[in-house]
Amino acid sequence: MGAVYDHLSITERRKIERWRHAKVPVDEMARVLKRCRSTIFRELKRNHFSDESMPGCDGYYGAAAHLMQAERRSRERxxxxxxxxxxxxxxxxxxxxxxxxxxxxxxxxxxxxxxxxxxxxxxxxxxxxxxxxxxxxxxxxxxxxxxxxxRRRREPKFHRDVSILFRPDDVAHRRQFGHWEADLMLFKQKLGQTNVTSLVERVSRFTVILKNPNKRTKPVMGKIMSDIGDDPPPKSSMWRGQTR
Known part of the structure; x- marks a missing residue:
């Protein structure tokens, strides 16, 4: 048995049932299913169906075997x-x-x-x-x-090039003036679409708060350019994340 073992599926069990009635050798079943022959022998032995009220129906049945295996796994958790x-x-x-x-x-x-x-x-x-x-x-x-x-891991919301985890050392350790952190702060829905943008310079901690009519990119960036100046902070210096 390898490191990973897959239980027999209902399709495989139905094939074994048909082959069993056709008297196909176990070695041939194992070769076609790409299973160990001991797996087939164990399957036929453990999931053999018998009922005293139905003496003529003893044997191996794929659907019954699948139910028996599921019930056994439930008890053996x-x-x-x-x-x-x-x-x-x-x-x-x-x-x-x-x-x-x-x-x-x-x-x-x-x-x-x-x-x-x-x-x-x-x-x-x-x-x-x-x-x-x-x-x-x-x-x-x-x-x-x-x-x-x-349950798969989702793709990151922001590209890694603008992630706060990949800031240059001068920015991360606040050794160079002129790098800003931007954050968009939203309020309760009953207050409308109005929100504010916070801009914090990382060295001096100088903070600018801008009021925006909505959270769309164009009016937010337009507000930054009109209130901060014609030369806004470079894109590489705008890092997404909360102010520290």
């Missing part, structure tokens, strides 16, 4: 099998810990029995976790977990 571990995890969740903090802390403490953050998330949004409303203690307070495809 780590936080279900180990009550003390579950109690410790729930206690930390209710104290404001995130699943990432809990799992990393267990690694730091070299705990003999620990869980990863994905296991904790799955328990929080399982039937058992929903009964205790564990989702409420997460920072996002989401009743349902977001789909996997929406």
């Amino acid at each position: 780590k936080l279900i099998k180990h009550p003390e571990l579950r109690k410790r995890v729930i206690e930390r969740i209710k104290n404001g810990w995130t699943p990432e903090q809990i799992s990393n802390r267990m690694i730091h403490e070299c705990a003999p029995l620990r869980v990863c953050q994905e296991t904790i998330y799955r328990y929080i949004y399982s039937k058992e976790g929903q009964r205790e409303d564990l989702w409420w203690y997460l920072p996002t307070h989401r009743v349902a977990r977001r789909p996997r495809r929406t």
Whole structure:
């Protein structure tokens, strides 16, 4: 078995069912599915269907095997099998810990029995976790977990060339006069579209506050050019971020 193991899918199990009825050798099944032959033998043995009320229907069925495997995984979840571990995890969740903090802390403490953050998330949004409303203690307070495809890291909002993390040393350490930090401050919606732009010179800390009719780029930049002067600070010196 490699470092990553994928469980048999419902499609693979249905193929095994058809091949089983056709008496295809297990070695041939393993070759076509690109699985170890022991995986096929274990699948046929563990998920063999039998029912006393239906004596003539004993055998291997793909749909039934998939349900049996899902039920077995539900019973064998780590936080279900180990009550003390579950109690410790729930206690930390209710104290404001995130699943990432809990799992990393267990690694730091070299705990003999620990869980990863994905296991904790799955328990929080399982039937058992929903009964205790564990989702409420997460920072996002989401009743349902977001789909996997929406959990990808988003592209940065600002280009790296204008990010505050990539300022030149002279700007970052305030060794050169003439570099400004700009920030747009918005107010409650009931107050309308009016907002203000704050301009702070990094060395002298000289601050300019400009009132804007709205937050669109053209009027905001026009206000800066008209109130500050015909020669505004260079683009490379305007760093997005909060004033420090």
